[in-house]
Amino acid sequence: MxxxxxxxxxxxxxxxxxxxxxxxxAGTAAAVTPAAAASTGGGSPRGGDLVVEGGTLLDPATGEVTEDAVVVIENGTVRAAGARRDITVPSGAQVVEAHGKWILPGxxxxxxxxxxxxxxxxxxxxxxxxxxxxxxxxxxxxxxxxxxxxxxxxxxxxxxxxxxxxxxxxxxxxxxxxxxxxxxxxxxxxxxxxxxxxxxxxxxxxxxxxxxxxxxxxxxxxxxxxxxxxxxxxxxxxxxxxxxxxxxxxxxxxxxxxxxxxxxxxxxxxxxxxxxxxxxxxxxxxxxxxxxxxxxxxxxxxxxxxxxxxxxxxxxxxxxxxxxxxxxxxxxxxxxxxxxxxxxxxxxxxxxxxxxxxxxxxxxxxxxxxxxxxxxxxxxRTVGRLARGFAGDVVIADGDPLADVTVLKQPVRVVRAGIAL
Missing domain, CATH: 3.20.20.140 (Metal-dependent hydrolases)
Structure with missing residues (x-):
């Protein structure tokens, strides 16, 4: 032939x-069973609702650094990101504290x-x-x-x-x-x-x-x-x-x-x-x-x-x-x-x-x-920044990556689509 x-x-x-x-x-069929999904909070493809607050936010696109920042994620997507004084945090939201840490996009x-x-x-x-x-x-x-x-x-x-x-x-x-x-x-x-x-x-x-x-x-x-x-x-x-x-x-x-x-x-x-x-x-x-x-x-x-x-x-x-x-x-x-x-x-x-x-x-x-x-x-238009409409993917680093990039080798916390891991 x-x-x-x-x-x-x-x-x-x-x-x-x-x-x-x-x-x-790949083992993906077993990984996505209801029990496995529930154990990670990943049962819904829509993503989660979460607030990351208190850290220093870095926007790689502009290089802008915002202290005492808040990132609000709804349905796995960023609704708002910036200085705490400019953002209303939803009541009752799950909160990931980032005080003393740096907040970057996934x-x-x-x-x-x-x-x-x-x-x-x-x-x-x-x-x-x-x-x-x-x-x-x-x-x-x-x-x-x-x-x-x-x-x-x-x-x-x-x-x-x-x-x-x-x-x-x-x-x-x-x-x-x-x-x-x-x-x-x-x-x-x-x-x-x-x-x-x-x-x-x-x-x-x-x-x-x-x-x-x-x-x-x-x-x-x-x-x-x-x-x-x-x-x-x-x-x-x-x-x-x-x-x-x-x-x-x-x-x-x-x-x-x-x-x-x-x-x-x-x-x-x-x-x-x-x-x-x-x-x-x-x-x-x-x-x-x-x-x-x-x-x-x-x-x-x-x-x-x-x-x-x-x-x-x-x-x-x-x-x-x-x-x-x-x-x-x-x-x-x-x-x-x-x-x-x-x-x-x-x-x-x-x-x-x-x-x-x-x-x-x-x-x-x-x-x-x-x-x-x-x-x-x-x-x-989806990843690489934490701005309204972008994916709710977050990396929290234990230090200033602009002073020491090695802090990104071991993130303190990772958020994927509004789900804290």
Missing amino acids: CVEAAPPPSSRMTRRGVLAAAAAL LVDAHIHLNTATEARDAVRQGATSARSGSTNFYQDIAVRELARQAPALAPRLKAAGVFVTPDLGDTVLADPDLTGLARLKDGVRSAEALRRVIEVNLARGADVIKTRVNERAGLPEQDPLAQVYSYEQLREIVTAARRGGKGVLCHSYAEQGCHDAVTAGIRSLEHGVFVGERTLAEMRRRGTYFTPTLSAIAGLAESSDPVLAERGRTYLPVLKRAVLAAHERGVPLAAGTDSSGGRVKPIGREIELMHSAGLSPLDAIRTATTGAARLLGLE
């Missing part, structure tokens, strides 16, 4: 079956792999109340997205990427009957027809974005992260197919040539991008392409017990930090992403810390995980 002759992705019944299997793998992790309900919960409790998936093997991120919609206290608001568009799908071909035919392809997912097929199936299953790659992985010692796996023409095919479905593309990258091919092919955001060069940064600035450097992931390589990975981490991190600063100075939009995977969720506050260590001011580093990342996800 050639891919070109294959029928279009199957019916709604097949979609239901595939996503039911993804939910079982943070955004723009590159994370959420495979289970447990990982989703851990991400929220560490402050990532919104996120964008970096793909999963069996559509688990789509299941996590649905969990967040049904029980917002249990998972971040999520943009799901579905399965990875990569030459070798591996076991992912078992995820979906509409992908199994690709296992027969001698050269893997490389032809225009095969590339379109993976994207069409992703879109049929409900993916919000498309994830692909231009280089091999840095996290596998046997691979060369500078080796290019897709050409400009192949990347252009991916972008065109995604745009046809109204979706943007995030692209795993390392080498400058690969970065340049990906950006000029029209991707929405460049992921990792350690060796991105001046010509590509200039093109990113012109096009408005985002840079999600995932500094946490590269820093993590240096801690590996594998000598090859440890050396990569030590070598790559300073190079990537210079690239981040160069991008920032040239006006390339930045977004924070931890690239968490494998069951361990890194705090998004660690990525903010590394953005600051790369040369960004504390406020600009915070923006990469609030207003900047929100724009990348298309949520700039």
Whole structure:
């Protein structure tokens, strides 16, 4: 069977079956039982009613700091936020005291792999109340997205990427009957027809974005992260197919040539991008392409017990930090992403810390995980600020993040959609 002759992705019944299997793998079906939802206060998708009062409120959009602030949340949405003297607090409302603390909007992790309900919960409790998936093997991120919609206290608001568009799908071909035919392809997912097929199936299953790659992985010692796996023409095919479905593309990258091919092919955001060069940064600035450097992931390589990975981490991190600063100075939009995977969720506050260590001011580093990342996800009118009409997602920090961004690595309290965790 050639891919070109294959029928279009199957019916709604097949979609239901595939996503039911993804939910079982992710453990989200069990997580959203009435008992589990009630135990977290997340039983209603409308969100909760809550007042946060007494702390110092930071608006990342303006940099404005308001002391003795109040945030009023109704039905999971901010009704009012500002100085106590200007706001009437509803009588009888549940109150979270924040005296002596700082109040920020929930943070955004723009590159994370959420495979289970447990990982989703851990991400929220560490402050990532919104996120964008970096793909999963069996559509688990789509299941996590649905969990967040049904029980917002249990998972971040999520943009799901579905399965990875990569030459070798591996076991992912078992995820979906509409992908199994690709296992027969001698050269893997490389032809225009095969590339379109993976994207069409992703879109049929409900993916919000498309994830692909231009280089091999840095996290596998046997691979060369500078080796290019897709050409400009192949990347252009991916972008065109995604745009046809109204979706943007995030692209795993390392080498400058690969970065340049990906950006000029029209991707929405460049992921990792350690060796991105001046010509590509200039093109990113012109096009408005985002840079999600995932500094946490590269820093993590240096801690590996594998000598090859440890050396990569030590070598790559300073190079990537210079690239981040160069991008920032040239006006390339930045977004924070931890690239968490494998069951361990890194705090998004660690990525903010590394953005600051790369040369960004504390406020600009915070923006990469609030207003900047929100724009990348298309949520700039929903998350990234605590203002009327925005999501009732709050991070409470034990100290001034403008003086010490590390306080965001361990929030004192997190509120998700008006539900205090």
